[in-house]
Amino acid sequence: MTQYLVGIDIGGTKLATVVADNNGTILHKVRQPTEAGYGSDYVVSKLIKMVDQTLALVEISRSQISAIGISCGGPLDTKTGIVYSPPNLPDWDAVPLKKILTTEFQVPTVIENDANASAYAEWKFGGGQGYDEVVFMTMSTGIGAGIVSKGQIYHGASDCAGEVGHQILIPNGPLCGCGNRGCLEAICSGPAIARRAQEAIQKQPETEMLKLAGGKITAVKSEHVVAAAQNGDLLAFDLIHQTAFYMGWGIANLVNIVNPEVVLIGTIAVAAGDLLLDPIRRTVQQMAMTRPAQTVRILPAKLGDRIGDLASISLVI
Numbered sequence: 001m002t003q004y005l006v007g008i009d010i011g012g013t014k015l016a017t018v019v020a021d022n023n024g025t026i027l028h029k030v031r032q033p034t035e036a037g038y039g040s041d042y043v044v045s046k047l048i049k050m051v052d053q054t055l056a057l058v059e060i061s062r063s064q065i066s067a068i069g070i071s072c073g074g075p076l077d078t079k080t081g082i083v084y085s086p087p088n089l090p091d092w093d094a095v096p097l098k099k100i101l102t103t104e105f106q107v108p109t110v111i112e113n114d115a116n117a118s119a120y121a122e123w124k125f126g127g128g129q130g131y132d133e134v135v136f137m138t139m140s141t142g143i144g145a146g147i148v149s150k151g152q153i154y155h156g157a158s159d160c161a162g163e164v165g166h167q168i169l170i171p172n173g174p175l176c177g178c179g180n181r182g183c184l185e186a187i188c189s190g191p192a193i194a195r196r197a198q199e200a201i202q203k204q205p206e207t208e209m210l211k212l213a214g215g216k217i218t219a220v221k222s223e224h225v226v227a228a229a230q231n232g233d234l235l236a237f238d239l240i241h242q243t244a245f246y247m248g249w250g251i252a253n254l255v256n257i258v259n260p261e262v263v264l265i266g267t268i269a270v271a272a273g274d275l276l277l278d279p280i281r282r283t284v285q286q287m288a289m290t291r292p293a294q295t296v297r298i299l300p301a302k303l304g305d306r307i308g309d310l311a312s313i314s315l316v317i
């Protein structure tokens with residue numbers, strides 16, 4: 001009997017379940033809002049229904065599943081499968097997710113934090129193919145990283161490796177979601193770029209960013225900064241360069257510590273391309289030690305919107 005794989009992607013705003021064949025080809029997908037406010041029991045039972053619904057859409061029975069891969073915001077324990085309290089799932093407190101799903105579906109279940117699972121998918125299917133030492137960095141609402149070394153995810157002692165977004169670059173700098181100040185994430189995440197853009201526009205309102213945001217300063221987002229910079233808007237260009245400087249600084253630290261062959265950067269770096277990546281590369285060359293700086297390639301991530309689906313599935317292929 002042909003066996004199939006199930007992938008589950010748990011985010012703060014949306015849930016996704018996918019069914020794939022053994023090669024990782026996605027056969028069907030179901031997406032629902034997380035409705036995290038209703039609590040972990042509600043979300044977990046919704047996930048179970050979504051898996052059944054996805055299977056029904058491709059006329060596959062539970063007995064034809066060989067494994068389930070789960071990508072979820074951390075902190076979590078990959079061995080016990082317990083999800084602690086992810087910032088985007090406020091009431092989750094030590095939820096034994098792996099045990100619940102293994103019992104429910106009677107198949108092996110693998111769980112990883114979403115940055116690690118995404119890094120693994122990029123290594124297996126995307127821009128990390130063919131490399132032994134890969135770092136994938138998220139650059140959207142937050143900044144995190146997954147490290148894949150010789151085909152294995154690097155977890156650290158308690159599954160917390162890769163928190164590159166919380167290296168402090170400006171002591172007493174802007175407040176970060178983690179409670180500290182001046183973290184890379186508080187300077188270069190999408191919301192952080194938007195905040196800096198809004199502050200800059202207050203002083204200098206003649207900018208395309210404002211037009212792109214419909215004339216409303218509070219509506220300016222990082223995507224407006226990227227688009228305006230691509231059209232030659234000087235203020236937006238300046239903001240992109242500041243962002244690239246701090247990203248480059250953070251990546252130089254990472255390059256010195258991890259010595260990767262390739263650093264793949266997601267979302268904002270994919271949208272901005274070389275406009276952001278070239279000054280990042282120059283900063284890394286200036287700031288990192290010579291040998292690891294010469295080794296590393298800094299590239300946009302490749303999987304785009306498919307990364308969430310492939311992240312969960314890649315864990316069980």
Ligand SMILES: [Zn+2]
Pocket residue numbers: 165166167176177178179180183185186
């Ligand atoms: Zn932080």
